[in-house]
Amino acid sequence: MKVLRIDPSGTLREVNVAGSLGSINFTKERFTLTPVDVSNGFVALASTPIANSLTVMVGVTTRVEIRDYTVSTVMGVSRLNFAGPLGAAGVSALEANDEVSVEYAIEPITELTEFVKYSHTLTAADISNQYIDLPDLIQELSLDMIVDCLLMSEDLHYQIEQLPTFTRIHLIGPLASAGVSALVEGEEVFFQYAISS
Secondary structure, eight states: EEEEEOOOTTOOOEESSSSOEEEEEEEEEEOOHHHHHHHEEEEOOOOOTTTTOOOEETTTTTOOTTTTTEEEEEEEEEEEEEEEGSSTTSSTTTOHHHHHHOOOOOOEEETTTEEEEEEEOHHHHHHHHTEEESSSSSOOTOEEEEEEEOOOOOOTTTEEHHHHHHSSEOGGGGGGTTTOOOOTTEEEEEEEEEEEE
């Protein structure tokens, strides 16, 4: 089966997968913000996203839901609302002509069902062990890992190990303790992934 996946550069690509993930349709939108968008504090999305499936980038920086944006539906129209640092009073407030890219899932069919967003603050044990445990068994090829607003790449930054009741993310390469971008205690790491219900 072929599924769509975002690669580390943010490009949507098809991937061959063994097994059944069900069908998901992804949509991608790109906005060049107008003064009205900035004044309103939101842009209207063309479709209604599945909860927790959004990936939002401003320029080349990946943004985090709740901290940087929220999603709401007003009169049947889904909105991407600018929040926190991206809001009007934020330190990274959006301006007219800024580029915002949004990708999200719509219309789940069959058994693929739920997208999860998980935030993890690194502990001394995480750094010492060189891994992070996620509380769920994730679907193959569904993980996005975000550090400092940058999308990490499997096999370059991390490796996935599926254990009987949870998923272990091994830190490798530049994220490992001797790496050039080694993670540190107290740093926040964000994950987005799919699980079966």
